[in-house]
Amino acid sequence: MSKPIVATTSLAGCFGCHMSVLDIDDRILELIELVEFNKSPINDIKKFTKKCDIGIIEGGCCNSENVHVLKEFREQCRILVAVGECAIMGGLPAMRNGIPLQECFDEAYINSPTVKANEKGIIPNDPELPMILDKVYPCHEIVKIDYYLPGCPPRADLIWEALVALVTGDEMKLPYEVVKFD
Numbered sequence: 110m111s112k113p114i115v116a117t118t119s120l121a122g123c124f125g126c127h128m129s130v131l132d133i134d135d136r137i138l139e140l141i142e143l144v145e146f147n148k149s150p151i152n153d154i155k156k157f158t159k160k161c162d163i164g165i166i167e168g169g170c171c172n173s174e175n176v177h178v179l180k181e182f183r184e185q186c187r188i189l190v191a192v193g194e195c196a197i198m199g200g201l202p203a204m205r206n207g208i209p210l211q212e213c214f215d216e217a218y219i220n221s222p223t224v225k226a227n228e229k230g231i232i233p234n235d236p237e238l239p240m241i242l243d244k245v246y247p248c249h250e251i252v253k254i255d256y257y258l259p260g261c262p263p264r265a266d267l268i269w270e271a272l273v274a275l276v277t278g279d280e281m282k283l284p285y286e287v288v289k290f291d
Protein backbone atom coordinates (compact mmCIF):
# COMPACT_ATOMS: atom_id res chain seq x y z
CA MET A 110 0.00 0.00 0.00
CA SER A 111 1.37 3.46 -0.85
CA LYS A 112 2.27 5.74 2.02
CA PRO A 113 0.38 8.99 2.72
CA ILE A 114 2.27 11.95 1.28
CA VAL A 115 3.11 14.90 3.53
CA ALA A 116 4.24 18.41 2.53
CA THR A 117 5.28 21.18 4.89
CA THR A 118 6.05 24.88 4.58
CA SER A 119 7.04 27.84 6.71
CA LEU A 120 5.29 31.12 5.86
CA ALA A 121 5.62 34.08 8.27
CA GLY A 122 7.07 31.91 11.03
CA CYS A 123 10.40 31.37 12.74
CA PHE A 124 10.91 27.69 11.82
CA GLY A 125 10.37 26.83 15.49
CA CYS A 126 7.38 24.67 14.54
CA HIS A 127 9.53 22.76 12.05
CA MET A 128 12.14 22.35 14.77
CA SER A 129 9.40 20.85 16.93
CA VAL A 130 8.63 18.35 14.14
CA LEU A 131 12.29 17.32 14.19
CA ASP A 132 12.11 17.18 17.99
CA ILE A 133 10.20 13.89 17.77
CA ASP A 134 13.76 12.53 17.89
CA ASP A 135 14.19 8.89 16.87
CA ARG A 136 10.48 8.62 16.02
CA ILE A 137 11.50 10.43 12.82
CA LEU A 138 12.64 6.97 11.66
CA GLU A 139 9.14 5.62 12.32
CA LEU A 140 7.70 8.66 10.58
CA ILE A 141 9.57 8.03 7.35
CA GLU A 142 8.27 4.45 7.45
CA LEU A 143 4.73 5.81 7.83
CA VAL A 144 4.74 8.67 5.30
CA GLU A 145 6.49 9.96 2.21
CA PHE A 146 7.61 13.60 2.28
CA ASN A 147 7.09 15.83 -0.74
CA LYS A 148 7.67 19.62 -0.87
CA SER A 149 9.23 20.59 2.47
CA PRO A 150 12.20 22.42 3.96
CA ILE A 151 12.87 19.17 5.86
CA ASN A 152 14.04 17.40 2.69
CA ASP A 153 14.65 20.58 0.64
CA ILE A 154 12.18 19.53 -2.09
CA LYS A 155 11.18 22.97 -3.34
CA LYS A 156 8.28 22.13 -5.71
CA PHE A 157 5.31 19.79 -5.48
CA THR A 158 5.90 16.73 -7.62
CA LYS A 159 2.51 15.13 -6.88
CA LYS A 160 -0.72 15.68 -4.99
CA CYS A 161 -0.32 15.28 -1.22
CA ASP A 162 -2.51 13.91 1.55
CA ILE A 163 -1.43 16.21 4.38
CA GLY A 164 -0.06 19.76 4.23
CA ILE A 165 1.51 21.18 7.38
CA ILE A 166 1.58 24.96 7.54
CA GLU A 167 3.79 26.97 9.88
CA GLY A 168 3.32 30.74 10.01
CA GLY A 169 0.65 33.15 8.83
CA CYS A 170 0.68 35.37 5.73
CA CYS A 171 2.61 38.65 5.86
CA ASN A 172 3.35 39.02 2.14
CA SER A 173 2.12 38.05 -1.33
CA GLU A 174 4.53 35.11 -1.53
CA ASN A 175 3.05 33.61 1.66
CA VAL A 176 -0.46 33.89 0.14
CA HIS A 177 0.70 32.26 -3.11
CA VAL A 178 2.35 29.34 -1.26
CA LEU A 179 -0.63 28.84 1.07
CA LYS A 180 -3.09 28.74 -1.85
CA GLU A 181 -0.82 26.27 -3.65
CA PHE A 182 -0.81 24.05 -0.54
CA ARG A 183 -4.61 24.21 -0.44
CA GLU A 184 -4.75 23.10 -4.08
CA GLN A 185 -2.20 20.32 -3.71
CA CYS A 186 -3.05 18.88 -0.26
CA ARG A 187 -6.23 17.04 0.71
CA ILE A 188 -5.89 18.01 4.39
CA LEU A 189 -4.32 21.23 5.64
CA VAL A 190 -3.09 21.53 9.23
CA ALA A 191 -2.26 24.95 10.71
CA VAL A 192 0.58 24.26 13.15
CA GLY A 193 1.42 26.83 15.83
CA GLU A 194 0.09 30.20 16.89
CA CYS A 195 1.52 32.08 13.89
CA ALA A 196 -0.47 29.91 11.46
CA ILE A 197 -3.56 29.91 13.68
CA MET A 198 -3.69 33.56 14.80
CA GLY A 199 -0.81 35.39 13.13
CA GLY A 200 1.37 35.01 16.22
CA LEU A 201 4.30 37.31 16.94
CA PRO A 202 4.50 38.75 13.39
CA ALA A 203 0.90 39.99 13.83
CA MET A 204 2.07 42.35 16.58
CA ARG A 205 2.53 44.84 13.74
CA ASN A 206 -1.16 44.70 12.85
CA GLY A 207 -2.03 47.70 15.02
CA ILE A 208 0.67 49.89 13.43
CA PRO A 209 0.32 51.54 9.99
CA LEU A 210 2.48 49.75 7.42
CA GLN A 211 4.43 52.90 6.48
CA GLU A 212 5.37 53.36 10.13
CA CYS A 213 6.68 49.77 10.23
CA PHE A 214 8.82 50.42 7.11
CA ASP A 215 10.15 53.69 8.51
CA GLU A 216 11.10 52.03 11.79
CA ALA A 217 12.69 49.00 10.12
CA TYR A 218 14.67 50.80 7.41
CA ILE A 219 15.14 54.44 8.49
CA ASN A 220 14.54 55.35 12.13
CA SER A 221 15.75 52.34 14.08
CA PRO A 222 18.98 53.01 16.00
CA THR A 223 20.39 49.79 14.55
CA VAL A 224 20.01 51.06 10.94
CA LYS A 225 23.49 52.17 9.89
CA ALA A 226 23.97 51.27 6.25
CA ASN A 227 20.93 53.02 4.73
CA GLU A 228 22.09 56.65 4.58
CA LYS A 229 19.77 57.45 1.66
CA GLY A 230 16.77 56.15 3.57
CA ILE A 231 15.76 53.70 0.86
CA ILE A 232 12.86 51.37 1.61
CA PRO A 233 13.31 48.19 -0.49
CA ASN A 234 11.01 48.42 -3.51
CA ASP A 235 12.37 46.02 -6.12
CA PRO A 236 9.42 44.58 -8.08
CA GLU A 237 10.95 41.10 -7.57
CA LEU A 238 10.33 41.37 -3.82
CA PRO A 239 7.07 39.96 -2.43
CA MET A 240 4.52 42.67 -1.64
CA ILE A 241 4.13 43.25 2.11
CA LEU A 242 0.47 42.94 3.12
CA ASP A 243 -1.41 45.57 5.12
CA LYS A 244 -1.42 43.15 8.06
CA VAL A 245 -0.43 39.60 8.96
CA TYR A 246 -3.27 37.19 8.23
CA PRO A 247 -3.89 33.86 9.97
CA CYS A 248 -4.10 31.01 7.48
CA HIS A 249 -7.84 30.41 7.88
CA GLU A 250 -8.54 33.94 6.62
CA ILE A 251 -6.91 33.01 3.30
CA VAL A 252 -7.88 29.34 2.72
CA LYS A 253 -9.91 26.61 4.41
CA ILE A 254 -7.93 24.94 7.20
CA ASP A 255 -8.94 21.46 8.32
CA TYR A 256 -7.10 21.11 11.63
CA TYR A 257 -5.33 23.37 14.12
CA LEU A 258 -2.45 22.35 16.37
CA PRO A 259 -1.95 25.05 19.03
CA GLY A 260 1.29 25.96 20.74
CA CYS A 261 4.34 28.12 20.17
CA PRO A 262 5.56 25.76 19.01
CA PRO A 263 3.23 22.80 19.54
CA ARG A 264 5.24 20.30 21.49
CA ALA A 265 6.82 17.42 19.60
CA ASP A 266 4.61 14.76 21.21
CA LEU A 267 1.49 16.62 20.12
CA ILE A 268 2.74 16.89 16.53
CA TRP A 269 3.66 13.20 16.53
CA GLU A 270 0.28 12.09 17.91
CA ALA A 271 -1.61 14.32 15.48
CA LEU A 272 0.36 13.06 12.49
CA VAL A 273 -0.11 9.42 13.47
CA ALA A 274 -3.86 10.04 13.95
CA LEU A 275 -4.15 11.69 10.54
CA VAL A 276 -2.17 8.97 8.81
CA THR A 277 -3.99 6.07 10.48
CA GLY A 278 -7.44 7.68 10.34
CA ASP A 279 -7.79 7.77 14.14
CA GLU A 280 -9.51 10.63 15.95
CA MET A 281 -7.11 13.52 16.65
CA LYS A 282 -7.26 14.17 20.39
CA LEU A 283 -5.97 17.45 21.82
CA PRO A 284 -5.23 17.25 25.57
CA TYR A 285 -7.25 19.63 27.75
CA GLU A 286 -4.24 21.76 28.72
CA VAL A 287 -3.47 22.44 25.05
CA VAL A 288 -6.81 24.11 24.34
CA LYS A 289 -7.80 25.46 27.77
CA PHE A 290 -5.79 27.76 29.96
CA ASP A 291 -7.92 27.88 33.14
Ligand code: SF4
Pocket residue numbers: 121122123124125126167168192193194195196200201260261262263
Ligand atom coordinates in the same frame (compact mmCIF):
# COMPACT_ATOMS: atom_id res chain seq x y z
S1 SF4 B 1 4.18 29.42 16.49
FE1 SF4 B 1 6.01 29.98 17.66
S2 SF4 B 1 7.51 28.45 17.08
FE2 SF4 B 1 5.89 28.35 15.52
S3 SF4 B 1 6.58 29.72 13.88
FE3 SF4 B 1 5.32 30.94 15.28
S4 SF4 B 1 6.79 31.89 16.73
FE4 SF4 B 1 7.84 30.19 15.69
